Amino acid sequence: MEIAILFYVFAALAVISGFVVVFSRSVIYAAFSLLFTFLGVAGLYVLLNADFVAVAQIMVYIGGILILMVFGVMLTRKATDAEVQAPTMKTIPALIVVGLVMGTLVNVFTSATWPTSGMMPDIEGTTMEIGELLLTTFIMPFELAGILLLAAIMGAAFIARRQE
Numbered sequence: 001m002e003i004a005i006l007f008y009v010f011a012a013l014a015v016i017s018g019f020v021v022v023f024s025r026s027v028i029y030a031a032f033s034l035l036f037t038f039l040g041v042a043g044l045y046v047l048l049n050a051d052f053v054a055v056a057q058i059m060v061y062i063g064g065i066l067i068l069m070v071f072g073v074m075l076t077r078k079a080t081d082a083e084v085q086a087p088t089m090k091t092i093p094a095l096i097v098v099g100l101v102m103g104t105l106v107n108v109f110t111s112a113t114w115p116t117s118g119m120m121p122d123i124e125g126t127t128m129e130i131g132e133l134l135l136t137t138f139i140m141p142f143e144l145a146g147i148l149l150l151a152a153i154m155g156a157a158f159i160a161r162r163q164e
Contacts, residue, residue, distance in 0.1 A: 007047055014040030031070050038062045052127045 017036035024030040038061045045054035134142045 003047060006043070010040045010043035010047065012040075013037075014044065027073050031066065031073055034069075035062060035066055038066065049126070051125050052130045055127070 014037050017033040017040065020033035021030045021037060024033060038057060042054045042057040042062075045051070045057060
């Protein structure tokens with residue numbers, strides 16, 4: 001019963017703050033609402049026994065990207081007074097796409113057989129197993145991904161310096 005309540009709390013937090021992100025005209029409010037969206041999604045990951053993904057969500061998105069966005073917005077001149085102005089000319093195509101996506105999601109949700117709590121395996125935690133697999137079986141793809149990310153960071157720094 002408590003898990004169901006927590007699920008609804010985290011889901012409501014993610015959905016409501018997601019709406020604030022989309023419909024807010026202030027960049028600051030949207031950035032801070034994005035923080036609560038990420039927290040709600042991380043809470044949902046914890047409820048799904050995906051503790052590694054939840055911690056990665058918090059560390060990568062909240063700890064890295066969102067803080068960088070907030071600092072970027074705050075260091076930008078007049079960013080606190082900036083308002084987002086979106087043209088309304090693309091409303092009808094957007095509504096059509098949203099309707100198609102919503103119809104597909106409702107079809108999937110209503111036709112799928114969802115596992116109940118009795119059908120789910122009892123999982124203690126995934127962090128230890130993922131760490132062992134990354135450092136033993138999948139060490140080569142893990143190292144290649146690290147080298148690729150390092151090359152991407154160096155390329156971005158090179159491109160940013162060249163434009164000065």
